[in-house]
Amino acid sequence: MRSSNPARIWLTTACAVTLLTAGAVSVAAPPAQRPAGGVNLETTLVGAHTTFQGYGPVVLTGVGLVVDLPGTGGDPAPSAYRTMLLDELKRHDIRIPNTILASPNTALVVVRTYLPPLLQPGDKLDVEVIAPESANATSLAGGWLMECHLTEQTLVPGQGLMKGHTYARAKGPVLAAGVAMPSEKTAASQMLRGRVLAGAMLTRSRELAINLRNDFRSVRNSSRIANAVGTRFHDYDKYGIKKPMAVAKTDAKIALELQPRYKDNYPRYLEVIKHIAFAESPVAQRVRMQRLQEELFEPETAEEAALQLEAIGGASVPLLKAALKAPTLECQFQSAMALAYLGEADGIPVLAQAAREEPAFRVFALAALSTIDDADAHMALRELMSQNSEELRYGAFRALWTLDRRDPFIRGEPMLEPIDPLLADDIEAQKDRQLHFVLHVLETSGDPMVHITLRTRPEVVIFGADQKFATPLLLSAGRNVMITAQPGSETASVVRFEANRPDQRKEVSLNVAEVIRTAVELGARYPDVVQMLSEASRQRNLATRLATDALPEAGRVYNRPRSADAPSTLEKPAKPTKIGRDHMAPNLFPIDHEKAEREGSGSGDWADSEGVQASVPADTKPVAVKDEKPANSDKPSTPAAPAADKVDSDDAKKKPFGLIPRLRERF
Structure with a gap:
């Protein structure tokens, strides 16, 4: 075997570094004039060896009592629901529970909500209330849901319904579905369904973690990935001490916290984490950045390039700013998105243009604008509220409310x-x-x-x-x-x-x-x-x-324009492309989980998806999701995610059942 020549190795390395340095300073040049770098080094990204645990929404359920009805309630027939509610009333020394349930001014309801990840105790969620057929009620309009506990529940063969942790308490006025949009054909059934907006208050948070795939798990790899994520994303505690957002717990599990800048778009946060490189040398990173700089100017690769550059961090800012002058709005938009989450305001005009002119970009552009604490962002969102589109106007309002709810223009x-x-x-x-x-x-x-x-x-x-x-x-x-x-x-x-x-x-x-x-x-x-x-x-x-509820949505189709320098007789129009995935918008614009279930496109396990804002073929068909509750069943619905424990949490045992004081006043 021929031995290596140290002089030759030194010379090759010096030439490579010279080429990289020349490429790094020419960020303003168009792609055709930038040097290729001459080096092709493979880089491993976090997403290639990991999945996320605890991302999909968890269904929380409970049984509650709606009071203050104008004679539209009823005495519920014997059922699992009635038994659960009676047991709860008896547990709190209510002496006449059957009399309470028999009142025409009360109705038994099933209460349900969807718990997304990364929420904290004190955060609010909508709850859905449904009067089952056995409740013998005719309408929930005008009613008030007394406080009830919402828990994880699952049906275990041979053991029956098992309860897990109590995550929330729910109460409030019921907005019956038939009140806002009455219809002669559907009013009767709609009046037995409703929502309590922001009616559930969380009492505990959910854990989000990064799991290493089986063929990659080891203490060394877990520590390397945690270090890579923690270096890129960190925060400060109340004492001003820097703390990483990722901490290795075992050889296969890394605990993950939310970086505050992404609190209203945690799907993007997880997507960026998937694009973080680990065990990458400075030379390899410089080579990759040069390649990504070129890809920013190509519509087909701009999104992936922008995500990788966002994952690299502040060193990518000059490259992303240069791409704001790309020839297509799509390339400009992807760069402006990454700049927004890096705390840079240069992309504000592009984001405002994207929200105004391209519906497929709108939901992501507005979410990005809501993160930029800059006067220009305030003014851009104000101007968008005067446009003609309903969803653009209200979407801009919600983005500005998220950015600064004390802004005098929108102060409520x-x-x-x-x-x-x-x-x-x-x-x-x-x-x-x-x-x-x-x-x-x-x-x-x-x-x-x-x-x-x-x-x-x-x-x-x-x-x-x-x-x-x-x-x-x-x-x-x-x-x-x-x-x-x-x-x-x-x-x-x-x-x-x-x-x-x-x-x-x-x-x-x-x-x-x-x-x-x-x-x-x-x-x-x-x-x-x-x-x-x-x-x-x-x-x-x-x-x-x-x-x-005029909210912009993810998963819309975008038609890329033809290349300006290609002969129209030779080039065919680009295939329509979805921007993002159905029902997976930034959490600034919450999805309707009930609608997602009906359309069979629930979020499922996001860990193996291609990304929340990733472009996918327009003809991609969603995978059907089975109904959680069997037809003609009067038993509590079975959540997709099993409960972690078989007993109620200590928090639920310590806190009094919220409806008791008012029931004692009435009866």
Whole structure:
């Protein structure tokens, strides 16, 4: 065997470094003029040897009681649900549980929510409430869900239904599905389903971890990957001490925490982690960066290149800024996305353009803008709220609210429950007033629009402050508040009527925001306001558009334009390409898990996916997901993820069952 010549090795290395240095300083040059580097070194990325544990949503279930119904409840028939609720009532020394359940003003409901990863105790989630057929109820409209516990549950053969940890407690006003969008054909069934927006409060967090594949697991590899991730992503504790976001626990498991910049887009966070290189030498990284610089200018490779450069960190910023001048919007957009999550504001104009002009990029562009704490980002989002697209306007609003909810342009007005006149001077009573929803009145220049939410958080956003109801007017805001106005009148009467009490009446202008405020002062809750606005829109008392959950979505098709320098007779149009995956948008824009289940495209185990924002062929078909609850079954639904333990958590045992105090007052 021929021996190596040390002089030859030294000379080869020196030439390679010279070429790399020349390539690094020419970031502004177009791809054709940049040197190729002359070296091809393979780099292993974290995603090649790992999966993520605890990413998919976990179904939490419970059985609860809806009260305050106007005679639309019922005595539930014997069932597993009734037994569970009776046991809970008896456990808390309720002496007449059967009398409570038999009341026509109460209804047994099944409560369910989806718990995503990386949330912390105190965070809020929507809950779905369903009155099963055995509940013998006719409507949940106007009801209040008493506090109940939500746990992991699974059906174990031979052992029955086993409970796991209690993760949340749920309560609040029920927004019946048929209230916002009534239909003669579906109203009866819809009134037995509903949501409590932000009704569940988490009591414990879920663990997220990186798992090494079996053929790669070892203490050495686990430590190397944890070190690579921890070097790239870190935070500081309350003492200012730097702490890594990844810590190796075993030879196959790495505990992972969320880096704060990605708190509203943790799918991207996990995608970037998959693209982190480990055991890469500085020379190999320089070679890879030069190659990625060229790939940023090609639409087919720009996304992958931008993710890898984002994973490298601050050293990639000059390359990404240069690609903002790429000839196609797609290449500019991918670079601007990476820059945003690296804390750079240079890509703001590109992100605003992408959100405005290309619906397939919109959800990701708005999420990226929400991370840039810069005055230009504020102004760009304000301008987008005056566009004509409903989802663009509300999406920009939500992005700005996420960026800075105290921004004076969008600052909301809390709609609190009215206080008893006898307690008007009680400071403690004032503090304990419950927040019904938040009203936002925006001074926008686009077409007037009113937006209501049926998911995530209760809020009404009025785009255009001077909107008025048209007369004649006859609207209901729940069963106790009515709004009327005669033809040609300049004012409206808002009246609260209740048995055995004098009517309360207020005269206000026809301004939409003013009517909402007054209705809340007289006792209307968020579901009642949604009912009022829906009636007004249906009766054409609301001349403007009423939009509901107008959120941009992931997984839309983008048609790449033809290359500018290719002969049109020789080149065929590019195949339509999906940007992102269905029902896997940034968590800033939460998905409808029920809709995802119906369409058979649940998130499943994301660990082996191609990425949340990764481009996939447009004709990719989703994999069907089996229904969790068997047809014609009155047993609790079985979550896909089994419970970790077979007993309730200590937290659930210590905390009192929330409905007990009010039930004792009533019975």
